[in-house]
Amino acid sequence: MTHIYNILVRPIVTEKSAYQTSSLGQYVFEVAVKATKAQIREAVEVLFDVTVLRVNVVNIPAKRSRRLRNRRLLIRKAGYKKAVVTLAPGNTIDVFEGVQ
Amino acid sequence: MKIDTENIEDRQVQLTIEVPDDRYKAAMRSAARRMSKRDKIPGFRPGKVPFNVAVGRFGEDAIFDEAIDTLGQDVYKQALEDSELEPFAPGALNEVVSRTPLVLRYVVPLSPEVDLADYRKLRVKFDPPEVSDEALDAMMEDLRQRQALIEPAERPVQMSDVAVIDIEGNLDEPEEDESARVIKESGISLLIEADTDWPYPGVADELIGIEAGQSRTLTHTFREDYPAEELRGRRATFEVTCLEVKSRLVPEWSDDLARGIGEYDDLLDLRIKAREGLAESAEREAGAEYADEVLEKVGESATVTYPPMLADQEVDDLLHDLVHQLEARKLTLEDYFKAENKTQAEVRDELRPRAEERVKRALILGKVVEEEQLEVDEEEVSRQVRRLASNMQDPEGKIFKALNTPRSRRRVENDLLFEKAIDRLISIAKGENPDKGNPEPDEEAVESDSDSDGT
Numbered sequence: 001m002t003h004i005y006n007i008l009v010r011p012i013v014t015e016k017s018a019y020q021t022s023s024l025g026q027y028v029f030e031v032a033v034k035a036t037k038a039q040i041r042e043a044v045e046v047l048f049d050v051t052v053l054r055v056n057v058v059n060i061p062a063k064r065s066r067r068l069r070n071r072r073l074l075i076r077k078a079g080y081k082k083a084v085v086t087l088a089p090g091n092t093i094d095v096f097e098g099v100q
Numbered sequence: 101m102k103i104d105t106e107n108i109e110d111r112q113v114q115l116t117i118e119v120p121d122d123r124y125k126a127a128m129r130s131a132a133r134r135m136s137k138r139d140k141i142p143g144f145r146p147g148k149v150p151f152n153v154a155v156g157r158f159g160e161d162a163i164f165d166e167a168i169d170t171l172g173q174d175v176y177k178q179a180l181e182d183s184e185l186e187p188f189a190p191g192a193l194n195e196v197v198s199r200t201p202l203v204l205r206y207v208v209p210l211s212p213e214v215d216l217a218d219y220r221k222l223r224v225k226f227d228p229p230e231v232s233d234e235a236l237d238a239m240m241e242d243l244r245q246r247q248a249l250i251e252p253a254e255r256p257v258q259m260s261d262v263a264v265i266d267i268e269g270n271l272d273e274p275e276e277d278e279s280a281r282v283i284k285e286s287g288i289s290l291l292i293e294a295d296t297d298w299p300y301p302g303v304a305d306e307l308i309g310i311e312a313g314q315s316r317t318l319t320h321t322f323r324e325d326y327p328a329e330e331l332r333g334r335r336a337t338f339e340v341t342c343l344e345v346k347s348r349l350v351p352e353w354s355d356d357l358a359r360g361i362g363e364y365d366d367l368l369d370l371r372i373k374a375r376e377g378l379a380e381s382a383e384r385e386a387g388a389e390y391a392d393e394v395l396e397k398v399g400e401s402a403t404v405t406y407p408p409m410l411a412d413q414e415v416d417d418l419l420h421d422l423v424h425q426l427e428a429r430k431l432t433l434e435d436y437f438k439a440e441n442k443t444q445a446e447v448r449d450e451l452r453p454r455a456e457e458r459v460k461r462a463l464i465l466g467k468v469v470e471e472e473q474l475e476v477d478e479e480e481v482s483r484q485v486r487r488l489a490s491n492m493q494d495p496e497g498k499i500f501k502a503l504n505t506p507r508s509r510r511r512v513e514n515d516l517l518f519e520k521a522i523d524r525l526i527s528i529a530k531g532e533n534p535d536k537g538n539p540e541p542d543e544e545a546v547e548s549d550s551d552s553d554g555t
Contacts (some may be wrong), residue, residue: 014143018150 007035007043027093031083040083056084068098103179110404115206117179124202131167209407214467217401222531223393229382253347256309263290264344267314270333270334282336309343391522394529468521476516484512
């Protein structure tokens with residue numbers, strides 16, 4: 001059931017991604033773990049009506065740690081797939097821009 | 101920066117300022133940075149949040165408020181310099197007219213304006229007070245009664261005796277959850293006179309003839325105009341036990357008695373001195389009343405305009421005084437509001453007319469001081485400070501030190517100036533037509549004042 005609406009999970013807004021967006025024309029999303037580059041390109045192009053030049057994908061590994069107090073308790077943070085989408089110059093995605 | 105000034109009523113100026121766009125933007129940006137330093141946004145180091153993200157996060161209004169806090173002050177300061185206004189007190193941001201372009205409106209209070217009109221032509225009739233013979237007689241009688249000789253007597257109580265009694269009074273039909281007891285006292289002295297009204301009027305007649313050791317049971321229905329409301333119209337029974345009877349011998353007037361009372365040569369001397377004392381206090385009272393009347397007349401013809409802020413401050417002061425008064429009774433302001441069943445706003449509204457009156461008076465007196473070129477020099481202040489301190493039975497001690505600080509010296513100076521202004525107004529109203537400035541006779545008056553204090 002891979003559908004374009006199931007590909008993109010959320011935009012990632014951090015200091016790094018803000019820099020990428022403003023200077024490099026790149027937008028960063030968390031995407032479905034099963035998503036491929038082609039699917040991500042299609043999803044972004046259709047949903048935001050932009051031209052995608054390049055898609056880079058990275059798998060962020062799951063992280064785990066133990067509580068300081070209780071050494072047994074294991075905290076697991078799920079891993080996810082991150083996609084850095086480069087748009088053609090002049091294209092923007094509003095979700096990232098916030099209120100102008 | 102475009103500045104419009106407009107005079108509005110009550111000595112206030114309305115400043116309408118249009119802030120240039122780039123300044124507004126810069127202020128917004130720095131405000132956003134400040135806010136992001138305060139409240140962390142996940143994914144960003146504090147203070148490193150891009151403006152658009154901050155706007156999305158905090159909302160534009162919040163950032164705007166923050167920006168106005170600082171920008172508003174800067175703009176206000178600059179606007180004051182540019183418009184060459186001399187504010188009497190800090191102005192306040194009244195409203196934000198529009199955001200694009202940013203237009204702010206300030207209300208700036210100016211110094212109050214007092215027009216005394218023709219106060220120098222004011223005349224008020226002064227009625228010198230007179231001491232009536234009745235008043236003197238009453239006072240003499242009072243004095244005589246106080247000289248009464250009280251001695252234990254072995255006989256039933258007569259009129260104008262003193263009875264030492266135990267008394268206990270209970271209501272006949274107390275209501276539920278109400279204590280039946282009206283009074284319970286033991287060993288108190290009761291003067292048996294026709295007008296004795298404790299515990300109730302007419303008690304003297306009922307006690308006549310009681311002897312030491314005897315008891316009597318009295319019933320009394322309180323009259324409808326009895327001071328204590330809850331007792332009106334109720335019936336009570338009083339157990340009275342007489343412990344002792346004392347006769348009271350009121351001496352007749354004689355020269356010896358007069359000499360015994362104080363340093364008087366004879367009865368006539370006493371009468372004269374008493375009359376003088378009465379006249380003096382009557383004069384003081386009349387003088388104060390007269391001053392009040394004169395001030396009121398001046399106030400009627402004068403036009404005083406002042407920013408409403410002044411009255412607000414005065415209301416604050418009054419409220420502050422009230423808090424102090426309440427503190428003496430171990431109450432807080434909240435208790436007071438609850439007891440009076442009022443809100444703070446209502447109490448403030450009530451205080452307002454009084455505050456306005458006080459502000460007006462102070463302004464008028466200030467103007468009189470200015471117009472009449474009245475002055476108080478350092479020496480006078482020192483003298484007054486010493487006098488105040490010695491009045492409180494603490495010569496050169498703590499109170500003196502507290503009074504001798506520069507701040508309270510200034511207050512004393514102000515008080516003295518106001519006093520002089522009042523004196524001046526009085527002499528004007530009496531038609532004495534004094535000269536402006538600090539006249540010599542005034543000095544003399546001060547001298548003789550301090551002389552009489554020294555003795």
